[in-house]
Amino acid sequence: MDESNEPAPARRQPTPTVVQGQQRPAPPEGSGRQPGSAPTVVQGGTADAAAPRTIVQGASAPDGSAESDRSAGPGGAATIRQDGTVGGEASDQPVFPEALLDRFDPVAVRGTGSEAAVWEARRRDTGQPRAVKVYWLGQQMDSDHLTRLRDPRFTRHVPWLGEFGHVFTPRGQVGWTEMELLPRTLVELIDASRQPPGGVPADRARELVAELAALLRFWQHDIELNPVDFKPDNILVRSERPVELVLADFGGLAGFTATQQIGTGMAARQYRPPEEIWGEINRPWPWWGLGEIVFEIITGAPRLGGTKWAFRRDRVLGVPELRDATDPRWGNLVAGLLTRDPDDRWGYDQVSRWLAGEDPPVARPDPAADVAGPGYDPITFDGQTFATPRDLAVGMLQRWRQAAEWLAGPGQQRLNDWLADDVGDRNFDRRHYLRGLHGAPDAAHLAVTAFGAATAPDRRPSYRGEPVDADGLAALLARGADGFAEFRRLVDTGVLQVAARYRCGHPECAGQQRCGRLDAVAAEVPDTVGAVERAVTVAGRQSGEPPWGPLDAGERDRAYGLAGALALRPEQGAAIVAELGRTRLAEPEWWRAVRADARSADASTAAGRARIVAAAVLRERSEAGAARIRADAAGRRMLVLRSCGLRLSGAAVGVVALVFAVGAGAWLRVAVDAHNAGVVRLTGVAGQLDAAAALQQSRLFGALVAGGVWLALIGRRLTAVPGLAVAAAALLGVIGVQVPAFGSAPGAVHTWFDQLGGEWTGNRMSGLPLVYAVVALLLGVWASRLLGRGARVWPPERWLDGAWPATRIQRLALAPVVFVALLAALWAAVVIRLTVRPPSLGGPVSAVAAGIQSLDVPLAAGVALLACLVTGPLVRRVVAVGLLAAVVRSLVLVPPPWCQPLEHPVARGLLGAVDGAVGGAAFWMAVLVHLPVVVLGFLATVGVLGPRRPANRNR
C-alpha cells in the first residue's frame, strides 16, 4: 500500500456557495400524506447488492482527447430503500454540501445509493422534514427528467419534488434534489398486513394489486416512463388506508417507447423478467416484477432465492411455482403476470379485468413447442445427432466404448462447449468430470457414467458397459478374483458415488436423490480396507517374523471384493467365517487371534464386517506361516510337543472319565441289587459298592485305557463320541461285562484297585480320588487351552527372559515353589516306579515309598536353595536340571541300603502318612495329575513351550 497513506483531502472546507436551483411551491394540500405523519418518518437510499451501475469502457472523452474516459453511464441504479441502511464499508462517507446549509438542516444520512446519498433534513425556513438527495461527484442529475416529474398531474404516484440544482464542493460540482419524506415502503406494508404464516388477506391483497396496477399504468401511460427497477423497496407508502403508493426510484427508468440497453445489474435480480436475458427493455418489463410482488403479497414470501443462476434458470426453463397460491384465481393472476413471453404477459388490461372478476386467459407453454425441439442446436456423436443431453447420455451409455474414445479426444471440448454455451446445462459437473480426459480412459469412462447420472438418472447405471447398481455389483463380486479386481477399480475411480446418483428403486432409498446402498458401500469399503491394513501391521508385529510388507495386489483386491460383498449382503459373513477353518496345531499364533476375532465379530455392523474381511484376507498369510512352522526344526519340535501334550492331556481326561463311568455303573448295579434284596441303608453296603466298582474297573482296565487314548486321538473331530464313550463305559459297569484275562489290569494294578476300594471303605479320605479326578479334569482342560493357545498366558515371558525373579524377595519366594514342585515330581516318580516294579523290600509299599521319597527331600531343598541364589536365566536352568535329575534318579536309581540312614525321619513320617491316606489312588494321582504337571512344568521351564519369540531375542 505504498500510496494509501497519502493525506486525505480536507472536508467541509469553505467553498463557493453557488446554488443553481429552481424554486417550487410547497406540497399541495391533499397530496395524500396523512397529517402529522411526515415528521416521524425517514427515507433513505442504499446501494442494492445486485445493482451496480453501468460503466462504459473505452468511451472517448468529451474533449476528444486520446485518453479514454470511463464515465458513468446514464441513470445510475438509484435503488431507493426505506430501511435507512448506509452503504457498504467501501463507500465514501457522504458530505452534506455547505452551500445547502442555509436552506436545510441535515439530520442524518438515511441511505446511500449508486447515484446519490439521501439525507433526512429540515427546511430552515419552514421547519418541514425533507429528503435531500445529494448526487455523487461524477453522477449526472437529469434536470429535464426531474422537471417533468414535478408536473402536478403526476403527484398521485410520484413523490413531491421540491428544489433541485447543483452546488460546488471542494471536490467539484454535485447535483441535489429536495424530495418528499415518506415513511414506509411496500415491504413494510406487506409485512404489516400479513397474517403469518401466510400472506396478506385476500381483500387487502386485492386492494394492493389494484393500486400497484394503477401505479404502473400511470407511470407507463401518463408519465410515459417505464420503471425497470420495479420492486417493493422502491415503492413508497404515502397512505395506508386508502392505500396510496408512489414510485421513488428515478434511476432505473427507460423511455416507455424506447428500447435501450442497461446494465444487467441495475434492477433487482428477483424482479427482473426473462427478457432481461436477451436485453429487451419494453413495456411488459415491470409487469413481471408485479407478478413477483403479487406472489409475495399472497404468500408472504418471495418466490425465488439463491444464486444468479437460479434466477436465470427459472427465467429460461422454469414454470412459475404456484403451489402456494391456493386460490386458482390468484394463481391465474400470478401465472398471467409471470408469463415468460412478453407478448403474452398480462398488462394493465388483464389485471383490471381480473380485478373486476373476470378470468382473462393465461398463455400456457405450448406442448408442441417442446416437441419441436429444445431450442438449441443438436450435437453429433459417433455419426448420430442428439437433440438433448438426455438423448446423448443414453446413446453414450449404449456405445460406451466409442463414447470414451470421443471424450478422450475432440468430444471433451465439444461436449463442454455444447453444454455450457448451447444448452446452459447446470446439472452435469463438467469441471469435475470433463477435465483430464486426454489420454485417460478410466476418467473418460467415468465421465460417460457421470453424464448419464446427471441427465438420464432413470437408466440403469453402467460403467464400461457393465451394470454398476447394487445387483450388478453383487453379480460382479460373485465372479471371484477378477470380479474383486474390477470392483476395486470401480471404488478407486469413484464409480460407486456416481452410480449412486441414478434412481435405484430401493424402498429405503425412496424420497432420496441417491442410492443409499451404493453410498454405504462406497463409504464402507475404503474404511474396511484400512482396517485390514492395520490388522496386517498388527499381525506382522505379533508374528515375530521379518517385517511384513503391505497388502499385495491380490490381497488388496480380495479385501476390496470381500468388503464390498459384505457391505452389500452382510448375511454372507457367516459363510466367510466358516471358510476360515478350524484350529490346527500347525498354525501361527497371530492367526489364532485374528480368526477368533473374526468368529466373534458381528457381521451386521461395519466394524464386525471389517474384522471378518481382515481374517479372510490374512488367511493366506496364515497358511504361509503354518508352512514355515512345519519347515522349521524348532517349529516341528513345538508341534510334536504340542501334539503330545494334547494327546496326553486328552488321554488322562478320557481315562479318568471312563474309569469313573464304569465305577458309577457298577455302583448303580450294586445299589439296585441291594434294593431288590431289601437292603434299605445304602451306607452299609458302601464297601460292597466300592469293591464292585474297583473290581469292574480292574477288569475293564485295558479297555478303559484304550478308550481314553482313543478319545484323545479323535480329539474334537467328533464331539459326540466322548459322550457316547462315557455312556458306554457306564453301561459296561452296570451290566458287569466280563472281559478276557488279557484285557484285565496287571496284577499290581488289580491289587491297587482292590486297595483303592479298601481305602475308600470307611476311610476319611475316601473322597480324595474324586477330588483328584476333578482336579485332573480341570488341569487337562487348562493344559489343552494352554497348548492350544500357544501358551500365551503361561509361563510368563518375564520368567523365560530371566527377568523374574529380579529382586531378593522374589528369589526368596521362588524357593518354596521350587521345593514343592520338586517334591511333587519326586513323589510321582517314586510311585510310578514302585508300581511298575514292586519293591523287593519288606513292608507296605507306602512305607517303602515314603522312605525313598524322604531321601529326595534334601535334594529338592538343595535345588530350591540354589535356584534362589542364582540370577537371570540361570535360575530357570537350575530348576530344570534339578527337576530332571530328581525325576531320573527316582525312576532309575534305587537307593542302596546304606542310604537309609539318610532318610529324614520327619519327612518320612509325613510322606508315609500321605501315601497311606492316598493308598491305591497314589498311582493314578501320579500318572494322571502329578506326572503331566511335572512334564508340562519342565517343558515350560526349559522354554520349549511358551510364546514364539524372534530368533535374535535373548533367552
Add this chain to the structure above:
Amino acid sequence: MNALTAVVATDRGAVRAGNEDRVGVFGWVAPVEQATPVLLSIRGGGPAVVAVADGLGGHACGERASRLAVQWLLAAAPRLDGPAALREELVRIHGELLRDAAEDPARAGMGTTLVAALVLGDGVLGDQVVLAHVGDSRAYHVEPGLVERLTDDDAAGGGAITQCLGGLPGVEVYPHLDTQKVAPTARLLLCTDGLHGVVPAPLLRELLAEPDPVRCVSGLMDAAAAGGAPDNVSVCLLCFDDGQPWRPSDG
C-alpha cells in the same frame, strides 16, 4: 513439489496511447510495456498470487487504478489463506481506490477490472486455486484437449461493465470467487478484454493448445496484434508443471 510458473506479457496495443492494463505475479509487477513474454517461476512457500487488471477512468486514472490494485493485492499475498481472505482483500482494495480517487477530482470514477488466482500452499487447500474476478477480465482453464472459460463477465454488452474495483463512490463491490481443483498438467490463462475481445474463441483454443507456454503466450499476443489490437492486451499463463511443454502422454 512442482514449481509454479507464470508466463506474462502486456502491451498497449496498436490504438491506445498508453497501457492501462497491469499484470503482477509472485510479488513482481510487470512494467507498463512487456510485449515479450517473461517467464517467472517459484517453488513452494506460502500462498502465491497472480493478477491481471484493466484500468478505467481515463488514461492516467486507469493506469493508476490497475497498478495500485495489483500492487496491493500482491502485497497482501502472505495473509491470503483462502477465498474469504481474498474476497475481503478485494473489497478493501475497492475502498482504498475510492478513497484514493476522492483525494483528487481528476481521479473521479477511477477503477479497474481485475482477475486474480490465489494458489494456496500445502496445508490450506492443497492443490486448489482460488479465482477471483471483478469486471470483464477473464480466466480460462487450459489442459490438453480442453479450454474452458471460468468467469462470467460483469458486463452488460457494448463494452459496458457492471462492476469494478473503485469506480464511482457509493457502490459496493461483490467479487466473484471460485475455487478450482487443478491437475498438474492444467494451466490457467488470465487475460484482459484486449485478448478475449479481439481473438475469436476458436483461434484462442487453437493457440492455447501450444505445448510450450512461452510460445503459447507469444502466439496469443501475436493474435491480438493481428486482430488490430484496439485495446491494451495483457496475458498471464499460469502453469503447475514447472512450465514444461506438454508431452503427448500428458493427460
